Amino acid sequence: MSDFLARFAPVITAASEAEIREDPTLSGRLVIGSAGDLTVSYAPFEHVVPTARIVIVGxxxxxxxxxxxxxxxxxxxxxxxxxxxxxxxxxxxxSFSGPMRNALIAMLDHIGVHRSLGISSTGSLWSTHAQLVHFTSALRFPVFRAGENYRGNPSMLRTPLLRAQLDEGLAQEASVLAHAIWVPCGPKAADAVNEMVRRGHLVPERVLDGMPHPSGANAERIAYFLGRSSRDGLSVKTDPVRIDAARETITARMARLVYEAPEVPGSA
Structure with missing residues (x-):
């Protein structure tokens, strides 16, 4: 049982749904750490799926x-x-709720993750095949900077409050799920996953690094990654050379992983 949930369950159940929607920190009652303008707040994301064959990391x-x-x-x-x-x-x-879930499903299916898992689409990872996926984040619990969502600055690898989450959360998950495919969503998540590679918890061949983060802000990058738009007319913020190189590496790794993949009974 989670020590954190045991600690915060009375606070959560006593709050109304309206209070939670208004402020997910419940006016600071769920805060578990802070430093400067950074705040770490509890939310129930500590469950680990031991049968997972893919780990999706935000x-x-x-x-x-x-x-x-x-x-x-x-x-x-x-x-x-x-x-x-x-x-x-x-x-x-x-996990990955809201509009970005559809973008993530499209990219995972595009690179063939569903074939490696023996399922018709990665969309079923949120329903009938939830036992095959572990959703996680480099930083397990929500981090806010000056009240806004943390977006990678300051560096989680060089900030003690944030690095502690890597050491206690992601490192433990990497050790348990080293056999799985790891998909970091965006460069900041990739930094954390590659830190696990450097520590020897993961092997690079099972890390699919370079896929755009599935947020709406990356719509152009996602469309290019999926082959839905050409280089013509891309804005200066999109780096097609980097995306092409990442897609090539991911495709090669996926080809090997699909070849190695065991069948999942009843999942075709």
Whole structure:
């Protein structure tokens, strides 16, 4: 059972859904650490799926994901669910929720992750094949900078408050799920995953580094990665050379992983 959930369950269940929607830190009652203008707040993202064959890594849960996870864990606890079951429900419900889920599914299917897993689409990772995926973040718990979602600055590798989350959360997950495919979403998440490679927890051949982050702000990069737009007319913020190189590396690694992949009974 999560020590954090045991600590915060009374606070979460006592709050109304309206309070959680208004402020996912519950006016600071869920804060577990701070330094300068950085704040780390609890949200129920500590569940790990030991059967996972793919790990999808973001930077940190944002306010929207924190709200969704808190609301779902509250519903589960009020309905009488055990802490482990409540954590599992909250993790799948809230991970990469919102519009970016569709973009992420499109990119994962585009590079052939579904074929490696033996399923028809990675969309089912959020439903019928949830046992195959572990959703996580470089920083397990939501981090806010001056009240806004943390977006990678200051560096999580050089900031003690944030590095502690890597040491306690992501490093443990990497050790448990070293056999899985690791997909960091965006360069900041990739920095954290590659730190796990440097520490010897993961091998680079199982890391699919270079896919654009599935946020709406990256719509142009995502469209180019998916082959839905050509180089003509791309804005200066898009780096097609880097995206092409990443796609080539990912495609080569996926080809080997698909070849090695065992079948998943009943999942075709």
């Amino acid at each position: 930077i940190t849960p944002g306010a929207e994901q924190a709200r969704n996870a808190l609301l779902e864990v509250r519903r589960a606890l009020v309905a009488g669910a055990s802490h482990p079951d409540a954590l599992a429900r909250a993790k799948v419900f809230a």
